[in-house]
Amino acid sequence: MTRLRRNPRGERAAKAVAGGARIRFDLAARAEDRGRPRRDPRAESAELLIGGHARPRLDRSGAAGAAPSSVEETAPTAPKIAVVESPAFLIAVVPDALGERLSQHDRQLFGAARMLAGADGAVVALVAGEVEGLASAGADRIVAIGEPGYDPEGRAAAIAGALSSLGLRYVLFPETSDGGDVARRLAVLSGEPLFSDVEQFSATSVSRAARGRRVEQRAASKRLMTVAADAVAAYAGPEREARPEPVAPAAPIKRAILDARRITADPATTPLTVADFVVSAGNGVTDLALFRRLAEALGATPGASRMLCDAGLMPRESQVGASGSVLTATCYFALGIAGAPQHLQGVAGCEHVVAVNTDLHAAMIERAGLAIVADAQDVMQALIAALKEEGA
Amino acid sequence: MKIVVLLSAGLHPVSGQSILPKVEAQALRLALALGEARGRHAGPTAFPASDALGHGLPHLVHVEIPAEADPVPALVATLEADQPDLILAGRRGQGGDETGLAPYAVASRLGMALVSDAIAVERGEADGTVIVHQALPKGARRRLVVRLPAVVTVHPDAPAPRAFAYGVARRGIVETRLAPPGLPAAERLEERPYRRRPKLMRSAPACGSASERLAAAMGATSSGVANVMVNPTPEEAARAILAHLRAIGVLPPKAA
Numbered sequence: 001m002t003r004l005r006r007n008p009r010g011e012r013a014a015k016a017v018a019g020g021a022r023i024r025f026d027l028a029a030r031a032e033d034r035g036r037p038r039r040d041p042r043a044e045s046a047e048l049l050i051g052g053h054a055r056p057r058l059d060r061s062g063a064a065g066a067a068p069s070s071v072e073e074t075a076p077t078a079p080k081i082a083v084v085e086s087p088a089f090l091i092a093v094v095p096d097a098l099g100e101r102l103s104q105h106d107r108q109l110f111g112a113a114r115m116l117a118g119a120d121g122a123v124v125a126l127v128a129g130e131v132e133g134l135a136s137a138g139a140d141r142i143v144a145i146g147e148p149g150y151d152p153e154g155r156a157a158a159i160a161g162a163l164s165s166l167g168l169r170y171v172l173f174p175e176t177s178d179g180g181d182v183a184r185r186l187a188v189l190s191g192e193p194l195f196s197d198v199e200q201f202s203a204t205s206v207s208r209a210a211r212g213r214r215v216e217q218r219a220a221s222k223r224l225m226t227v228a229a230d231a232v233a234a235y236a237g238p239e240r241e242a243r244p245e246p247v248a249p250a251a252p253i254k255r256a257i258l259d260a261r262r263i264t265a266d267p268a269t270t271p272l273t274v275a276d277f278v279v280s281a282g283n284g285v286t287d288l289a290l291f292r293r294l295a296e297a298l299g300a301t302p303g304a305s306r307m308l309c310d311a312g313l314m315p316r317e318s319q320v321g322a323s324g325s326v327l328t329a330t331c332y333f334a335l336g337i338a339g340a341p342q343h344l345q346g347v348a349g350c351e352h353v354v355a356v357n358t359d360l361h362a363a364m365i366e367r368a369g370l371a372i373v374a375d376a377q378d379v380m381q382a383l384i385a386a387l388k389e390e391g392a
Numbered sequence: 393m394k395i396v397v398l399l400s401a402g403l404h405p406v407s408g409q410s411i412l413p414k415v416e417a418q419a420l421r422l423a424l425a426l427g428e429a430r431g432r433h434a435g436p437t438a439f440p441a442s443d444a445l446g447h448g449l450p451h452l453v454h455v456e457i458p459a460e461a462d463p464v465p466a467l468v469a470t471l472e473a474d475q476p477d478l479i480l481a482g483r484r485g486q487g488g489d490e491t492g493l494a495p496y497a498v499a500s501r502l503g504m505a506l507v508s509d510a511i512a513v514e515r516g517e518a519d520g521t522v523i524v525h526q527a528l529p530k531g532a533r534r535r536l537v538v539r540l541p542a543v544v545t546v547h548p549d550a551p552a553p554r555a556f557a558y559g560v561a562r563r564g565i566v567e568t569r570l571a572p573p574g575l576p577a578a579e580r581l582e583e584r585p586y587r588r589r590p591k592l593m594r595s596a597p598a599c600g601s602a603s604e605r606l607a608a609a610m611g612a613t614s615s616g617v618a619n620v621m622v623n624p625t626p627e628e629a630a631r632a633i634l635a636h637l638r639a640i641g642v643l644p645p646k647a648a
């Protein structure tokens with residue numbers, strides 16, 4: 001099956017004799033161009049087959065066919081890093097980076113910046129302190145703007161300095177309480193137009209809802225923009241360089257916020273819908289006193305499935321699910337919960353799920369990032385003991 | 393302490409009727425708890441900002457400007473004369489552009505500090521300071537000590553507004569002032585009717601089969617990567633759970 005594919009047109013053209021008014025061919029001459037090898041579609045699709053399925057399935061992403069041959073070549077080299085050596089323009093992102101890690105919203109912001117930057121531009125992360133994961137999020141450069149901590153006045157002044165010294169084309173902020181605050185300060189400080197709360201984002205224009213979501217306003221991309229959550233997909237390309245760039249320290253300014261102290265939420269009184277960490281009990285939990293002790297030891301807000309709320313064992317406010325609260329927690333810890341669809345609807349927004357259940361085939365186990373098939377009472381006891389041991 | 397509350401003309405989120413935005417009525421409650429307060433509204437009519445009189449505001453200054461004019465220069469011109477120590481405003485307007493830029497513009501032109509998203513304001517220990525409790529996401533709070541004069545924007549999590557009372561509304565005073573002439577018109581953006589769009593699926597893989605995308609949309613992540621421990625000892629399970637909770641950052645790191 002390695003016969004070459006013929007190219008009659010090319011062969012004829014090769015035999016043409018130059019000069020003369022009419023086209024003439026030297027039919028005795030041998031064509032040099034033997035054409036490209038003939039394709040064998042049957043063998044190609046056999047290579048794409050992935051096993052383990054009742055019906056034949058093909059992986060057309062290019063991963064399956066290419067992987068076996070290229071493993072030896074690529075293994076010794078480091079993962080490929082995209083570099084923009086001399087960018088035509090700079091696009092800045094100011095992530096919230098609470099606790100020195102990027103949130104999902106921050107990553108989406110980098111996705112938006114990469115969309116604006118294209119191949120020629122570079123994305124600059126303006127961060128205070130060391131933030132992890134900037135390279136994979138899509139940052140080409142890193143510029144420090146002051147120390148970590150709450151200092152919106154200093155931050156706005158530092159970004160205003162960078163705006164002119166680095167000649168930033170766009171600056172993107174997350175539309176959160178802190179990011180939105182700094183963006184508005186910067187807008188009045190620098191006199192640049194601000195387009196806030198962008199819901200529709202493209203490379204050339206942006207739009208936002210106004211008048212109580214009755215109209216949407218559209219404009220060409222403005223220099224300062226705040227982007228709503230889930231407006232743009234996060235960057236998914238190869239890792240970027242994230243090269244630190246030195247800048248002159250900002251001139252000291254007069255601050256009116258004399259002292260700032262963060263007060264963490266009291267998990268016992270936080271409403272479920274805003275809680276960050278929820279530990280929840282279902283029908284598999286029989287010892288509720290132990291469950292409450294565990295919630296307190298973990299510093300988590302207690303929740304429950306409808307079975308326990310209907311039985312009157314937990315208050316109705318703590319019900320998680322379609323007819324209870326829909327969570328926005330970072331982590332959901334489910335003890336003895338089967339994972340009915342009505343319950344899972346309430347958990348859909350949670351980033352991480354940990355489940356403990358005696359049934360390996362429970363839907364909650366399938367949803368969980370860490371699943372423990374064990375008795376919930378024993379695990380709760382061991383968790384409290386482990387936390388006590390660490391505290392002592 | 394001279395306190396001014398900025399009151400705008402809002403639209404009801406459902407019916408579209410002219411109302412005083414709820415967050416500004418909440419700002420009024422915070423102001424009245426601190427001392428005597430005055431209201432300030434820039435617009436063609438005093439209504440619906442005059443509804444604040446029923447929520448306990450004794451005196452409203454209405455600066456008359458045309459409907460299409462930018463309210464900020466008019467507010468700044470009249471506030472410069474009064475020199476207030478504290479200005480309270482809403483976090484965002486309601487029914488207008490909803491950019492939340494007006495308090496920032498007022499603060500910068502009056503040379504005042506600004507603090508956002510307050511849910512409580514009290515007098516500070518030192519003279520000329522206030523303590524502001526700021527609402528943060530996920531139920532957290534921040535306690536700030538702020539030097540006056542300052543503009544404070546109020547968050548919807550602040551205490552509910554005082555009840556409306558008709559008799560109190562009748563006793564309140566509305567003082568109308570004329571705005572300085574030559575106000576610039578507010579910038580208008582291109583507008584069209586709002587259209588709902590499909591939501592971005594955060595956890596959805598960009599590629600993958602239809603059933604995988606459906607599973608992602610329903611909240612089930614790819615089951616293949618899940619870390620499942622079958623019948624571990626309770627101690628093993630506890631250690632694995634604590635390590636996982638620390639890795640994702642919801643539990644503080646182990647105290648050494």
Ligand SMILES: Cc1cc2nc3c(=O)[nH]c(=O)nc-3n(C[C@H](O)[C@H](O)[C@H](O)COP(=O)(O)OP(=O)(O)OC[C@H]3O[C@@H](n4cnc5c(N)ncnc54)[C@H](O)[C@@H]3O)c2cc1C
Nearest residue numbers: 282283284305306321322323324336338340342358359376
């Ligand atoms: C219209 C409608 C709305 C609903 N809305 C909601 C809602 O908002 N929220 C909600 O939660 N439910 C809701 N439900 C109910 C839902 O369908 C389920 O019935 C309910 O979620 C089941 O709760 P469960 O998982 O705690 O109990 P079960 O289904 O009884 O599951 C118990 C689980 O615990 C496990 N288990 C048992 N013993 C142990 C042990 N010792 N250790 C560890 N695991 C153990 C079992 O294997 C099982 O998986 C709704 C139902 C309807 C019809």
Ligand SMILES: Nc1ncnc2c1ncn2[C@@H]1O[C@H](COP(=O)(O)O)[C@@H](O)[C@H]1O
Nearest residue numbers: 398434463481482484485491492493494
């Ligand atoms: N015309 C106005 N008169 C008085 N206060 C206003 C006016 N417009 C806006 N404000 C204040 O500024 C806040 C934010 O408004 P906006 O910038 O329109 O979102 C409002 O909650 C009001 O407190």
